Amino acid sequence: MAELTQLTLHETLDALARGTCSSEDVTRAYLDRIAAVDDRIGAFLHLDRDQALADARAADARRKAGQGGRLLGVPLAMKDVLNVKGHPCTCGSQILKGYVAPYDATAVARLRAEGAVIMGRLNMDEFAMGSSNENSSYHPVRNPYDLGRVPGGSSGGSAAAVAADEITASLGSDTGGSIRQPASFCGVVGVKPSYGRVSRYGLTAFASSLDQIGPFTKEVADAALLTEVMSGGDPLDSTSVPGPAPELLATMKQGIRGFRIGLPKEYFQGGMDAATEALVRAAVKQLEALGAEPVEISLPHTEYAIATYYIIATAEASANLARFDGVRYGNRIAGVDPIDMYEKTRSAGFGNEVKRRIILGTYVLSSGYYDAYYKKAQKVRALIRRDFDEAFKTCQAIVTPATPSAAFGFGEKTGDPLQMYLSDIFTVTTNLAGICGMSVPCGFAGGTLPVGLQILGPAFREDNMFRVAHAYEQATAWRGKRPPLAVDAGRTGA
Amino acid sequence: MDVNANAPASPEKIDVAYVAHLARISLAPGEQELFQQQLEHILDHVNKLNELDVSGIEPMAHAIPVKNCFREDVERPGLAHEAAMRNAPEERHGQFFVPRILE
Numbered sequence: 001m002a003e004l005t006q007l008t009l010h011e012t013l014d015a016l017a018r019g020t021c022s023s024e025d026v027t028r029a030y031l032d033r034i035a036a037v038d039d040r041i042g043a044f045l046h047l048d049r050d051q052a053l054a055d056a057r058a059a060d061a062r063r064k065a066g067q068g069g070r071l072l073g074v075p076l077a078m079k080d081v082l083n084v085k086g087h088p089c090t091c092g093s094q095i096l097k098g099y100v101a102p103y104d105a106t107a108v109a110r111l112r113a114e115g116a117v118i119m120g121r122l123n124m125d126e127f128a129m130g131s132s133n134e135n136s137s138y139h140p141v142r143n144p145y146d147l148g149r150v151p152g153g154s155s156g157g158s159a160a161a162v163a164a165d166e167i168t169a170s171l172g173s174d175t176g177g178s179i180r181q182p183a184s185f186c187g188v189v190g191v192k193p194s195y196g197r198v199s200r201y202g203l204t205a206f207a208s209s210l211d212q213i214g215p216f217t218k219e220v221a222d223a224a225l226l227t228e229v230m231s232g233g234d235p236l237d238s239t240s241v242p243g244p245a246p247e248l249l250a251t252m253k254q255g256i257r258g259f260r261i262g263l264p265k266e267y268f269q270g271g272m273d274a275a276t277e278a279l280v281r282a283a284v285k286q287l288e289a290l291g292a293e294p295v296e297i298s299l300p301h302t303e304y305a306i307a308t309y310y311i312i313a314t315a316e317a318s319a320n321l322a323r324f325d326g327v328r329y330g331n332r333i334a335g336v337d338p339i340d341m342y343e344k345t346r347s348a349g350f351g352n353e354v355k356r357r358i359i360l361g362t363y364v365l366s367s368g369y370y371d372a373y374y375k376k377a378q379k380v381r382a383l384i385r386r387d388f389d390e391a392f393k394t395c396q397a398i399v400t401p402a403t404p405s406a407a408f409g410f411g412e413k414t415g416d417p418l419q420m421y422l423s424d425i426f427t428v429t430t431n432l433a434g435i436c437g438m439s440v441p442c443g444f445a446g447g448t449l450p451v452g453l454q455i456l457g458p459a460f461r462e463d464n465m466f467r468v469a470h471a472y473e474q475a476t477a478w479r480g481k482r483p484p485l486a487v488d489a490g491r492t493g494a
Numbered sequence: 495m496d497v498n499a500n501a502p503a504s505p506e507k508i509d510v511a512y513v514a515h516l517a518r519i520s521l522a523p524g525e526q527e528l529f530q531q532q533l534e535h536i537l538d539h540v541n542k543l544n545e546l547d548v549s550g551i552e553p554m555a556h557a558i559p560v561k562n563c564f565r566e567d568v569e570r571p572g573l574a575h576e577a578a579m580r581n582a583p584e585e586r587h588g589q590f591f592v593p594r595i596l597e
Contacts, residue, residue, distance in 0.1 A: 102577040195557040209556035238563035239556065307540040318517060325518070328590055332583035337593050342518040355519055356529055360536065362517040363508050376543050378553030383546070385554060418536050434557020459557065 004029035005165040006482070009074055009222035012168055016063070016073045023063075023073030027056035027117055030075050034120070034166045037485060042141045043151075043161035045080050045121045046088050052119035059115055069115025070229060076111060077120040077167040079158045081128055082213065083202040084108050084118050091204050092126040092136045092154075095330045095349025105202020106237065107171065107213045107230045114229050122170055123157030126351045127321065128178055128206045130154050131420050134410065135353045143185060144483040145449055149407040152182030155216070159186035162216045163450075164485055169217040169226060173203055175210045176309055177402075177427025180439040182216075184402035184452025187441045187481060189217045189469070191227055194459045195434035196241035198227075199234030207316035208239075210309075210431040219479050220440060220469045224248035227462060241460070251463045252470040257291030259468065262395035266302040267426060273405035275445035280401045283442040283453045283472065287399065290471050297391040297398065301383045302429065306421055308384065309428040311364050311377035318361030324349065356417060385433045392458040397468045400426050402439040402452035426454060435459045440469045441478040450481075508533050 004026050007015065015021050031049050038044050052075065059073040078084055081091050083101035090096040104112065112118060125135035133141040133156030141156040143149040144164040151160040155172025159182035162170055172179045174192035183190025191214040198213045205211060215226035228249065233242035263284065268277070284294050326332030326345035333348050335341030350358070364373035391398065404423060413420040430437040436459065439452035453472065457465035473479050510530045514521050521529065575588065584591040 099581050102573055102580060196560070235565060239558065239560065241558060241560060301546075304543055304546060307542050310536065311540060311543075322518075326583055327592055328578075329581035330583065335593060338595055339518065341593055343515075343520040346518055347520045350519070352525070355514075355521075355525075356532065358517045358519060359510060359513050359529060360533055363513045363533075366513065366516065373540065375553055376548060378555060379548035379551040380543055380546060382551050382554035383548070385557070416535075417532050418539055421536070432557075 005033045005168075007168060008218045009168045009225065010219070012074050013071070023056040023059040023075075023117060024053060026073065027052050027075045027119065030119075030167055037164055038166060040142060040147060041144060041160050041164050041166065042139050043123055043157040043164065043166055044077070045090065045092070045123050045138055045157070047120045048087070052117060055117045055119070059117055062115060069113075070225065071111060072115030073117065074115075074169075075117040075119050075167060077122050077158070077161055077170045078108065078118060079124050079155050079170070079172045080121040081124060081173055081204045082108055082171055083204070087118075088121055089204065090121070090138075091128070092124040092138065093349065093351070093354070094137045095324050095345070097331060099329055103202065105213075106199035106234045108202065110230050111226070120167070122155070122161055122172075125154035125156070126354050127204070127317070128154040128173055128175055129317070129353050129357055131177070131181060131423050132408070132413065133157065133182075134414055135351055137351050140410065143407050144485050145187060146407065149409050149449070150185065152185035152403075152407065154178040156182050158216045159183050159188055159190065162186070162188045162218060163483060165482065169215055169222055171213055171215055171226075173206075173211055173213050174431065175206050176313060176431050177424045179214045179216065180402045180427050180437055180452065180454055181424065183439040184454070185407040185450065187450030187478075187483070189220055189223045189438065189440050190452075191215055191223045191438040192430060192436060193227055193231065193462060194436040195431070196239055197436070197460065197462070198230045199237040199240040201234055201236035205320040207313040208320060209316060210313060212431075220252065220466065220473045221249060223438070224252055224466050224470075246460070246462050248462060248466045252466040254467055255291065256287065256468055256471045259292040259397065260295050260395040261287055261292045261468065262297035262391050262398040263294055264299045264302065264391070264398060264400060265296050266299050267400045271404055271425070272401060273445070276401050276403070276405055276451050279443040279445065279451045280399070280453060284399060286475055287468065287472060290475055292468070295395055297395060299387040299391060299429065301380065301387050302425070304380050305384060305429045305432065306425060308377045308380045309424070309432060310360070310421055311373050312381060312432070314357045314361030315365050315374050316361070318358045318365065321354070321358055353417070381432050384429055388429070388433045388435055388458070396457075396464045398456040399468070400454045400456070402426060402454040406445040406449035406451050430456055433459075436462045436465055438465055438469055440473055441481065442472075442476070443478060508537060
């Protein structure tokens with residue numbers, strides 16, 4: 001049998017069910033792996049070894065007592081923006097250093113109810129603002145495929161941990177590509193469900209009309225399972241859509257014969273790295289060989305997406321982050337009066353990108369500029385949604401690159417925030433439209449750096465998306481590829 | 495995508511120091527100049543939206559057609575007082591302690 005830390009989530013469940021290992025064995029194997037490699041990767045911000053092992057033993061006892069659970073005994077790690085009762089939740093920010101979550105996010109509670117062992121806090125761009133994880137206020141995350149390159153962001157720790165076998169699956173959040181882009185850069189599967197599919201309760205809000213929680217996994221079936229478990233209406237989030245979770249595992253194997261796959265012509269008009277384009281075009285050929293029919297579609301407002309996104313996302317962020325004022329939680333810097341205290345607290349507690357976005361968001365909502373910026377962006381958002389509604393009349397799914405290029409180097413884009421924002425061009429439209437999207441590995445640029453194929457489905461048609469993803473994965477050899485991350489035997493168990 | 499050189503310049507430049515104060519953030523002198531330049535650059539790109547005619551388009555506030563989610567007006571369990579106070583930066587007599595507001 002392969003090492004425990006190389007197993008997929010489903011393989012881990014099988015091993016646990018057969019009794020070839022216990023949850024404690026699996027959890028210990030991950031703790032050892034993290035101890036051996038994470039000083040180079042930097043994916044974890046916090047890990048409570050004793051608590052994780054105690055929770056694993058509790059899962060083993062539950063199994064011994066004959067109790068079930070779709071995730072019983074499997075360790076999972078959370079992006080540091082998801083509240084887990086009794087665990088720290090810093091959102092990658094100094095302002096929340098020391099904060100301990102008083103309750104579970106609904107998505108986390110649902111994983112726990114199925115028996116998952118929740119361990120570890122994963123590094124991220126501060127308050128999920130960033131595309132490279134360079135905005136973490138703690139330490140950078142390195143791409144397991146090339147330690148000189150970024151893992152993507154904002155869920156960089158969640159992606160890198162799965163790629164480096166530090167955990168079999170993790171959760172992240174996606175406001176403009178923060179799951180799909182790092183999944184693409186790190187060669188793992190990453191899913192952003194439709195807006196309203198997964199409750200946002202307990203996800204520290206960045207942009208409430210765009211945020212969604214989703215999984216990172218080593219294979220499509222694992223992502224389907226986690227999405228099923230987390231989905232469904234929640235009385236604690238009135239924007240979660242009532243109704244049962246979608247059946248993805250049962251439907252994803254139906255194949256894609258006769259599926260029409262849309263290729264947005266605007267996405268293929270330059271601005272894309274040649275190696276990425278070649279891999280995505282090869283993937284389209286593969287889908288064709290599987291019986292799908294590629295059709296050209298148009299998303300005419302694509303060129304306005306970044307401008308629209310950075311107005312709406314920053315406007316919502318400026319309101320959401322007003323709560324970090326040093327009164328009820330987080331760190332406080334004393335002041336002579338409340339306003340002085342707020343300003344000192346926020347100036348010391350937030351990093352540059354967060355400040356920049358709060359200021360931009362405050363500006364576009366301020367008197368005299370609201371109509372020109374915010375209201376206008378909301379109207380363009382409606383046009384972007386309309387583009388997708390039209391496109392999905394002629395196809396069941398859309399395929400694009402997840403990112404314009406493979407992972408870039410540290411410092412390459414930090415000097416120019418706009419260049420960093422523009423790298424999100426293929427992912428932000430999904431969130432603006434509220435549809436679902438995912439990234440699956442589709443090869444390696446230059447033979448070494450992972451590239452992700454983005455698959456988009458209509459709102460609440462995750463089943464379409466998973467059918468394409470599963471068919472593609474099963475027909476190609478990318479599943480099971482892992483980075484050449486040497487382990488110094490002396491470090492194991494450190 | 496390049497920054498569109500043809501987009502009309504914003505009528506007035508963003509006053510970063512003023513907006514930062516509205517957002518209750520104070521900026522160091524170097525920070526203020528850096529943000530001024532970066533945010534002007536970003537707003538130049540954002541002004542691209544002026545190319546579009548959006549008359550007659552309803553603004554879209556969020557992506558799903560769900561409105562007015564009501565629940566029964568009954569008492570529900572909430573966070574215990576002690577749990578709510580646990581992360582308080584400064585607490586006195588079981589309450590959040592803040593600087594004096596009124597003279």
